[in-house]
Amino acid sequence: MRASKGCAAWGRRGTGCGVIKLSQRALKSTSWIGQNCRLSAFPCFPVKFSLWYRPSACSPVVKLLMKPRVKHLGHAVRIGLAVLIAVTSAHASAYALDSLLDCKADAHAFIAPLQQDHVIEATPMRVEANSINAFKPTRGSHLTAFDFGVFAVVGFQKDDAIFKTGSGAPIAESAYGAVVIGGEDSVREKVRAAGSDAIIHHVAPFITAIFCNRD
Structure with a gap:
């Protein structure tokens, strides 16, 4: 394709800039067409600028072309860093309840330390x-x-101020547990392998309760 005279300021054929035809939509969105090349249908466009690049001639156009790519790359990097920070923070603040779910304690001994460590809300939801x-x-x-x-x-423990009483008969003098995200069979397997005889109760698909009832 021959270079247009309108692109003389940007270079001639073989010196770093060539001419390429864009769609009407692309033409409308390219603000530098009329100002820099003064063409109605063929904007000046760097062809193979990695081989023919001349900063004095094509750098404004190269920057225009590269800006969206850099923007998307930067956005992807920011997302990746955010995910990495979130995962790292989650592992850093992980609080395992395994030893507390051996069903050898009571509800107060289970709930109170979690409240003191501020890993659960002070009042029940x-x-x-x-x-x-x-x-x-x-x-x-x-x-x-x-x-x-x-x-x-x-959890619930009778005559304990950290628990509220429901409208019916209490389930037991003391009972406690955790509702986890996992299938019933998978949860049961892990709990039994750890030596706990906690009750495993299906709550919903992939939602399972691990429950200790002292009565």
Whole structure:
């Protein structure tokens, strides 16, 4: 393709700039066409600028072409760093409940340390009729139980101020556990392998309760 005279300021054929035809949509979105090349249909465009690049002639056009790519690359890098920081933070603040779910303690011994360490909310997000209190993990905490992520921790102990009483009969003098994200069979396998005899209860698809009832 022959270089247009309108591109003389940007270089001639074989010196770094050539001419390429763009779609009408591309023409409308390219603000430098009329100002730099003064062409109605053929903007000046660097052809094979990696081989013919002349900074004095084509650098404004090269920058225009490269800017979107750099922008997308920078956006991807920022996303990658954000994910890496989130994963690193999650592992750094991981709080495993495995040893507390051996069903040898009571609800107070299970819930109180979690509140003191600020990994669960101080007040329950829900109180069932049977007095089971459900506590939500605090923002930024990463609770695990037998390698499963914890959705909520639950518990009740009679005559204990940290628990609220429901409208019905209490489930037991003391009961506690964790609701985890995982299938019932997988959770049971991990819990039994750890030597715990906790009750494994299906709550919903891939939501399972690990429950200790002392009665």
